Amino acid sequence: NRIWKLHFGRGIVATMENFGSQGQPPTHPELLDWLAKEFIDSGWNVKALLKLIVTSAAYRQSSQPGADLEARDPENRLLARGPRHRLEAEQIRDQALAASGLLSRRIGGPSVKPYQPAGLWEESGTDKTYVQDTGEKLYRRSLYTFWRRTSPPPSLTSFDAPSREVCTARRETTTTPLQALVLLNDPQFIEAARVLAERLVRERGPDLDARIVAAFRVLTGRKPEVREREILRRLYQEQLAYFTSHPGADEKYLATGEHTRDRALPAAEVAATAVLVSALMNHEEFVRTP
Numbered sequence: 001n002r003i004w005k006l007h008f009g010r011g012i013v014a015t016m017e018n019f020g021s022q023g024q025p026p027t028h029p030e031l032l033d034w035l036a037k038e039f040i041d042s043g044w045n046v047k048a049l050l051k052l053i054v055t056s057a058a059y060r061q062s063s064q065p066g067a068d069l070e071a072r073d074p075e076n077r078l079l080a081r082g083p084r085h086r087l088e089a090e091q092i093r094d095q096a097l098a099a100s101g102l103l104s105r106r107i108g109g110p111s112v113k114p115y116q117p118a119g120l121w122e123e124s125g126t127d128k129t130y131v132q133d134t135g136e137k138l139y140r141r142s143l144y145t146f147w148r149r150t151s152p153p154p155s156l157t158s159f160d161a162p163s164r165e166v167c168t169a170r171r172e173t174t175t176t177p178l179q180a181l182v183l184l185n186d187p188q189f190i191e192a193a194r195v196l197a198e199r200l201v202r203e204r205g206p207d208l209d210a211r212i213v214a215a216f217r218v219l220t221g222r223k224p225e226v227r228e229r230e231i232l233r234r235l236y237q238e239q240l241a242y243f244t245s246h247p248g249a250d251e252k253y254l255a256t257g258e259h260t261r262d263r264a265l266p267a268a269e270v271a272a273t274a275v276l277v278s279a280l281m282n283h284e285e286f287v288r289t290p
Contacts, residue, residue, distance in 0.1 A: 001013050001016065001024075001032060002016060002033070003049055004052065004053060007050075007053050007054065007059060007083060007289075008058075008059070008076075008079075008083040008085070009083050009084070009085025009289070010075065010076070010077070010084075010085075010258040012026045012028050012029075012032045012035075013025070013026045013032070013033060014027075014261070015083065015170070016169045016170040017169035020149055027077050027078070028079075035052075037054075038052060051273055052074070052144075053213050058079045058082075060081035060082065061079075061080075061081050061086035062081060063081055063082035063138070063289070065080075065081050067112045069081060070278070077218065082250070082290060083289050084289055085173070085288060086159075086173055086175075086287055086288050087288065087289065088159070088160075088161070088171065089142070089155075089157070089158070089159035089160060089161035090141070090142035090143065090145075090156065091142075092155065092159055092183075092192065092286075092287055093155065093188060094141050094142055095143045095286070096189050096192040096193075096281060097139050097188075097192055099192065099196060099197040099218050099219055100191075100192035100193070100196040100199075101195060101196070101199065102139040102173050102191070102192055102195055102259065103139055103141070104139045104141070106140065106142045107138070109140075109144065109176055110144075111145065111146035111147070112133050112137040112140050112145060112146060113131065113133045113137070113145075113146045114132070114133065114137070114140075114145060114153075114188060115138065115155075115187040115188050115257075116132065116138075116153055116154070116155075117128055117154065120151050120154070121148065121151050122149045123151070123219055124148075124151040125150075126148075126150070126151075129145060129207070133172045134258060135258075136197070138188075138258060142156065143278045145289060147164055148274055149163055149164050149165045150165075151289045152164065154182075155182050155186045155188065155189075158178050158179050158182045159179055159182070160172055160173055160174055168213065168270075177203070179287075180282050183278070183281050183286045183287075184278055184282065187256050187257055188257075189278065189281060190253075190256040190257065190274070190278065191256055191257025191258075191259055191277040192281075193258075193275075193277040193281060194253075194254055194256065194257065194261075194270070194274045194277075195257075195259055196215070196218065196274075196277050197270050197271075197273035197274035197276070197277050198261070198265055198270055200214055200215055200273055200277075201265050201266075201269055201270050201273055201286070202262065202265060204244055208233060208236060209229065209233070211273060211276075212224060212229055212232045212233065212236070213229075215273075215276065215277055215280055216228070216229075216232075216280065217233075219280045219281065219283065219285075219286050220280070220283060220285040220286060220289075221285070222285075232276055232279070232280075235275070235276055235279060236272050236273065236275075236276050237272075238269055239271070239272035239275045239276070240269065240272040242272075243267070243268040243271045243272055244268050249271075250268045250270070250271035251267055252265040253271050253274070253275075254267060254270060254271055254274070287289060
């Protein structure tokens with residue numbers, strides 16, 4: 001039920017924390033029983049269960065509902081369309097790192113301390129200071145992030161990661177302006193955008209359309225429509241004009257993050273491309289399932 005919820009945004013039993021008489025009944029009890037049996041028969045193989053779900057007809061449906069379907073089943077309880085829900089906080093951060101090529105694939109080891117606002121621990125009333133890690137540790141999966149319950153990572157809690165002060169079986173999903181600000185201004189996301197921008201400029205050269213198509217495919221999994229391409233082209237040109245007319249602004253923007261910069265590339269072009277990438281990281285299709 002929990003693995004189904006990760007893919008569909010809603011469990012077969014919606015009340016993840018309560019399978020008893022006070023919880024909601026399963027929408028598809030036979031399906032839940034069948035999945036449980038398949039899971040057992042596979043030797044409790046989680047990867048086999050994941051493959052079974054993502055290759056199912058239910059998961060591979062279009063997530064675009066018609067007006068009639070939206071009115072009759074707004075929560076998609078009956079699975080008449082594919083899933084469409086926001087990714088969890090850790091998935092969004094890891095996805096940005098993976099898209100940029102920064103994500104460390106190393107498994108195991110102690111917790112790490114990535115970017116976090118200075119002085120945050122002191123504000124929570126402790127005499128301890130947050131000492132940020134360096135190098136590969138900044139780019140490890142969010143699973144390994146050091147967690148202080150009285151002062152959890154704000155970039156993750158902004159996307160509804162629980163503080164872990166109490167056990168949370170089911171996360172709430174909110175949509176706030178603060179989330180867009182995190183994606184645009186958090187050092188981790190700015191750095192990821194910059195590194196991906198450097199790759200685009202290096203590999204696609206001066207061809208702006210090629211950069212836009214490549215960035216869109218990396219971050220959303222599809223090619224941009226004509227209207228989307230024009231919007232992004234206009235954004236790039238506006239940003240390039242800004243960085244060109246404001247000496248030093250490009251260097252200041254690109255200085256965010258510890259990953260080594262490629263100084264052989266034109267700073268203004270990289271900065272303008274990074275802003276374009278950052279805007280795409282705010283695209284609905286980046287933070288939600290396709």
